[in-house]
Amino acid sequence: MPEDSEVKPSWAEQVEWGEDETLPPAREDYDEKTKTKTVTEYTYNSESKKVKVVRTYKIETRKVAPSIAKRKAWKKFGSASNDAPGPNPSNTIMSEETFMQFVHSKENLQTDAEEDPLAKLKGHKIVSCRICKGDHWTTKCPYKDTLAPPQENADSDKAKEGEGGASAGSPAAQRLGKYVPPNMRDGGNRRGETMMGNRRDEAATIRVTNLPEDTIEADLQELFRPFGSISRIYLAKDKATGQSKGFAFINFHRREDAARAIAGVSGFGYGHLILNVEWAKPSGTQ
């Protein structure tokens, strides 16, 4: 014998409809024998027509894990003690079933990979060099200082040549509207030349470690000047405290001077410590 109970439309729908709506209330019928619950609701469709929505649920017949089945048999209590079994649509929304993707089901993953937007992103590189389209930041580009990757599209160069005008600078770079440093103009960007004046002349940089904490730049200058002319001294310090970190970089103009400095100063007792000097490696990720 069906046991009927009237239920209010869901809270969200009440708000949506406003106070003075005249839709019949939803009702919920439960058939003990067939363990079937029927929920009847009235709502508006997309054309603002009243429609009746009937949904039937089979209760307790679905296969679920024993622990869940047990939980479903719990007696309802409090203000829900008279509710029919199963969720009460006035305070519970049943969403669609959600299937979970487990990592170990490799076959499914394989087939879904094409549809997964994340998977698409994976192959797509996040950074693309503006100079050579490579997979690195523009500032890290090996062609950064030549301002042109090898063989820039030659035909577009030809086309532009007809226009005549300014003859200065690397043709490709200037047409692209990029800044060309003075030393690069008028054919100055030949490979060999650029490589020389490149990158803080890393080739002649040495690193000094095990410096006493109270060492200052002037001390280093004094210490290394005998070996040749120094272009730059960097004493690593804590940015906040200004505390020396105990190592420094010295740039010589000539690599051979740097080499002699390594030979001469490495192992040199300085203050209360013994200095260690070696070739510096470029910093960062490159």
Add this chain to the structure above:
DNA sequence: TATGAGCGA
């Protein structure tokens, strides 16, 4: 203790 600071898309 230790390979610099900063700029991004």
